[in-house]
Amino acid sequence: MGSLATEKSVTGWAARDASGHLAPYNYTLRKTGPEDVVLKVLYCGICHTDIHQAKNHLGASKYPMVPGHEVVGEVVEVGPEVTKYSAGDVVGVGVIVGCCRECHPCKANVEQYCNKKIWSYNDVYTDGRPTQGGFASSMVVDQKFVVKIPAGLAPEQAAPLLCAGVTVYSPLKHYGLMTPGLRGAILGLGGVGHMGVKVAKSMGHHVTVISSSAKKRAEAMDDLGADAYLVSSDEAAMAAAADSLDYIIDTVPVHHPLEPYLSLLKLDGKLILMGVINQPLSFISPMVMLGRKSITGSFIGSMVETEEVLQFCVDKGLTSQIEVVKMDYVNEALERLERNDVRYRFVVDVAGSDIGSEAPAN
Numbered sequence: 001m002g003s004l005a006t007e008k009s010v011t012g013w014a015a016r017d018a019s020g021h022l023a024p025y026n027y028t029l030r031k032t033g034p035e036d037v038v039l040k041v042l043y044c045g046i047c048h049t050d051i052h053q054a055k056n057h058l059g060a061s062k063y064p065m066v067p068g069h070e071v072v073g074e075v076v077e078v079g080p081e082v083t084k085y086s087a088g089d090v091v092g093v094g095v096i097v098g099c100c101r102e103c104h105p106c107k108a109n110v111e112q113y114c115n116k117k118i119w120s121y122n123d124v125y126t127d128g129r130p131t132q133g134g135f136a137s138s139m140v141v142d143q144k145f146v147v148k149i150p151a152g153l154a155p156e157q158a159a160p161l162l163c164a165g166v167t168v169y170s171p172l173k174h175y176g177l178m179t180p181g182l183r184g185a186i187l188g189l190g191g192v193g194h195m196g197v198k199v200a201k202s203m204g205h206h207v208t209v210i211s212s213s214a215k216k217r218a219e220a221m222d223d224l225g226a227d228a229y230l231v232s233s234d235e236a237a238m239a240a241a242a243d244s245l246d247y248i249i250d251t252v253p254v255h256h257p258l259e260p261y262l263s264l265l266k267l268d269g270k271l272i273l274m275g276v277i278n279q280p281l282s283f284i285s286p287m288v289m290l291g292r293k294s295i296t297g298s299f300i301g302s303m304v305e306t307e308e309v310l311q312f313c314v315d316k317g318l319t320s321q322i323e324v325v326k327m328d329y330v331n332e333a334l335e336r337l338e339r340n341d342v343r344y345r346f347v348v349d350v351a352g353s354d355i356g357s358e359a360p361a362n
């Protein structure tokens, strides 16, 4: 363990350019501030957003970039004003590591909507340093953006809940969609989508998976407990399901038409966009007017909701379906994720990996 007064050397796996290829990168963590928690990273999930960021899909990526925002770690040091955590605690960190604490969203405890939020990587911290994420041996994080992993959740299981889990929980709660008996659909059965099926089923919903292929039908129904499965290109099946859904959680990470899905919604139904898509999506206005339908979006969830979804999963006995890999597999894992070849989330066993160190420059 270091000392509060020193910067700690750390190795992470960073992208250096828009190829998105990750390789070891050495950097230092800030001195532990009064409210900071230093954690040794145990596990970090791989979210599709890590691909968007590492490959500069949004045009705002800065390199070197250490991605990773589904971070579970063990507390190794705390600043003198940290009250919530102590050494040895198993904790989680997600997408956000800072906010202004003064604006309306911050005061309403929805700090993920703060315009001055600080992302856990590909951003600049209050001290002017780049933020770096969880594919690294350690992180230092303000205690406000740290959650305790409750007893009863294995750390590797908890990792996907810190983004994928809270991302589906938050809109269901916010839009009053936790009532049993609702009919919902998950469009895109990936990391976020599979948690969507599990969370919605645990809320007592009738859940349809809408997928781009028939490949995941058996596992969606048998393993995840979905009630129905639609292949989006099956026009007859889509027509038969018209006007049947209260909501659709749309996790597709690429441009796609909205109208086939708007048709599936009932009166007042909601299409909740999750995917990060940098091209305009389109629909004609009667598609929403005739049925008073809403198209909305939602961004992760608050720190309070993150704590809630962790406890929800403990209470309901929910687990994520993961493939645990070592850090030296991370590039293959990113490629497999991009080509839709994972069931359903990769989680990197960071502490159990030889993380290496950056090769010296020639």
Ligand SMILES: NC(=O)C1=CN([C@@H]2O[C@H](COP(=O)(O)OP(=O)(O)OC[C@H]3O[C@@H](n4cnc5c(N)ncnc54)[C@H](OP(=O)(O)O)[C@@H]3O)[C@@H](O)[C@H]2O)C=CC1
Binding pocket: 046, 047, 048, 049, 050, 052, 163, 164, 167, 187, 188, 189, 190, 191, 192, 193, 210, 211, 212, 213, 216, 251, 252, 253, 254, 273, 274, 275, 276, 277, 298, 299, 300, 301, 337, 338, 339, 340, 344
């Ligand atoms: N709004 C927010 O707060 C958050 C947004 N995100 C975003 O949500 C999106 C989904 O993330 P995540 O679940 O991690 O991604 P995954 O890659 O794990 O899942 C996406 C799913 O979309 C479907 N899909 C359809 N077309 C494609 C395509 N061309 N390439 C890949 N997948 C396709 C696939 O499901 P199928 O086989 O069933 O068709 C796939 O499994 C991303 O854009 C991510 O950045 C993620 C977390 C939080």
Ligand SMILES: O=C/C=C/c1ccc(O)c(O)c1
Binding pocket: 047, 049, 050, 058, 095, 163, 276, 299, 300
């Ligand atoms: O995975 C979590 C982050 C999601 C996200 C949502 C919106 C956006 O513009 C991003 O860059 C990331």
Ligand SMILES: [Zn+2]
Binding pocket: 047, 048, 049, 050, 069, 095, 163, 164
């Ligand atoms: Zn994510």
Ligand SMILES: [Zn+2]
Binding pocket: 099, 100, 101, 102, 103, 104, 105, 106, 114, 115, 116, 117
């Ligand atoms: Zn704010």
